[in-house]
Amino acid sequence: MRRFHLVAALFLFALTLPYLWALATTPDGFIYGGLLYNPDDQNVHLAWARAAFDGQFFFRDFFTTENLNGETPLFTNLFCWLIGTLSRITHLPLVVVYHLARVVFAFLALRWFFALCALWTSDKRARFLALVFMAFSGGAGWLVFLFPNRTWIDRADGNLMMPEAWTFTSALIFPLYIASMALLIFVFLQVELARRTSRMKHAIFAALAAFLLTNIHTYDAIPLGIILLAWSVKSTPLFGRTFGEERISSRLSRLAPIVALCGTIPPILYQLYVFKNSSEFQIKALTKTAAPPLGDVLLSYSPLLILAVAGLILSRKMQIGRVALLWFLVTFLCVYAPVSFSRKMIEGLHLPLCFLAALGASALLDKVSVPMARRALAAIGVIVLSTSSFNFVAWCLSNASDNNRSRTQFLMPPLYLARDDHAALQWISANAPQGRAVLCLPFLGNYAPRETGRNVYVGHRWETLNFGRKLADTLRFFGLGESIRQSNMEADQARRFLRDNRIGVVVIGSYEKDFGARLPLNLKLLHQTGNTGVYAVE
Secondary structure, three states, X not given: OHHHHHHHHHHXXXXXXXXXXXXXXXXXXXXXXXXXXXXXXXXXXHHHHHHHHOOOOOEOOOOOOHHHHOOOOOEOOHHHHHHHHHHHHHOOOHHHHHHHHHHHHHHHHHHHHHHHHHHHOOOHHHHHHHXXXXXXXXXXXXXXXXXXXXXXXXXOOOOOOOHHHOHHHHHHHOHHHHHHHHHHHHHHHHHHHHHHHXXXXXHHHHHHHHHHHHHHOHHHHHHHHHHHHHHHOOOOOOOOOOOOOOOOOHHHHHHHHXXXXXXXXXXXXXXXXXXXXXXXXXXXXXXXXXOOOHHHHHHHOHHHHHHHXXXXXXOHHHOOOHHHHHHHHHHHHHHOOOOOOHHHHHOOOHHHHHHHHHHHHHHHHOOOOOHHHHHHHHHHHHHHHHHHHHHHHHHHHHHHHOOOHHHHHHOOOOOXXXXXXXXXXXXXXXXXXXXXXXXXXXXXXXXXHHHHOOOEOOOOOOOOOOHHHHHHHHHHHOOOHHHHOOOOOOHHHHHHHHHHOOEEEEEEOHHHHHOOOOOOOOOEEEEEEOOEEEEEOO
16 A cells, blocks of 8 residues: 555646646736646536536536527536536635546546456556556557657647547546546446445445446446446356455346446436437537547557556466456447447546556566566566656647647637636626627637636537538638638628627637737627727627
8 A cells, every 4th residue: 555655646746747837837917727738628528517616407518609599408417517516615716626626536546446456466566567557657659750650649749649548648637537437447346346245335336436427428338338248247258266256146246237237327318318309419429539540549559558468368377357358358349339439438448458468567577586677677667658648748738838829720729818818708707698609719719618607609629519610700700701711791791690699799809819800890898908808799
């Protein structure tokens, strides 16, 4: 446990320091938004939390305007609801509660994974290595100089970074992702405990965790359900005796996974109901997120995969790693399932791979007779496996240093909001009418829902329905149509555009002025802070 607490302290320190650095280096005249990497997706989760802060349990899509026609929202996310509710109760800012949840679930994921590894193997070195691999290891993206034309899913400067494919990047960036991983681990841990102790309470705990997991990240329920079904089949050859399994009730062995599986059913049925009855949810659910080429994913995971293969070969007589192997194989196959959201099911794949890789590393280290040499080799291996993770941190801080200006062409929102822009959003939050949308460029628009609790006309490439058309209309309204080779709006067109889309206020902020935006008609100035103006739409 001393080793565990040392790793946990280093893990949480590594997850916290980049944010403290970004906060400490906030440029003059700016407010730090509390995020790193891509703020656009995180602001979606914070917008849901803002809705909960405002007392809502069901959330609409705040990044589009189609639902302002009175449509009843059906979607909910218990994790974001908890963040918003705690923020309201404690009076802490949303983003502070957001990060507290991230750190708490990062610790729980680490603790539960360590406990699960203790059930799966008596090899203390393998347990420790699995813990370290889970906390810090990343992919092989640092080999880009050898394979320059590959899709590295661990390189943020590539064409498809997938933070959910790794524990460290998930814990660093997305509280929702690390919470999902922690719950996934907890389900496996409680099922194992139910099988070993013959106490049904553990199976019930697993079902409750599966219920929450399926609500907050439904994609995980598909591979989890398949694994639990296989686990419940007594004759499955993948499940023999493992460490500590001398006396397992065959009845409970089959029943515990089924009980856990039952927890996934109500949220799945409700998500199907939402899919059927919410057009905006249906459109987003059907958005294709295809997995990268198979070879590229295998190459990205290659260092851990090599160790995992060694572990399976060298420890085959120990009958350990079988559940982890099934967990890995099922999840990996689901990533390439013929469904639109297949790529999103990769979450959690890193976890069983870390355990299998630790078995391999421990078995290989056993062949080194000199203790100092064993320690040196283990340290070198951990450093090599962690290279990608810390490259990701450096990349995030590099983008923070220029406030994502180098990514403006990709419409990536800033990490630091101009103080005047931030003040305008706070004014809108307190004074603008409900049921009306905010119009501005998507750089500020991405922050508008979380800061104001109002819809924005265009704010997110995937959450804003018909994003391309709406972005073009926004540019034409602001007199920037020539940038997309379209004519700008005349006054009558602009009035009709504002009315038809239920827009209540227009913001001319720092980004709008940088691009030379201007209003096509006279609007009443409601609020002015420095260079940022908020205009009323009658």
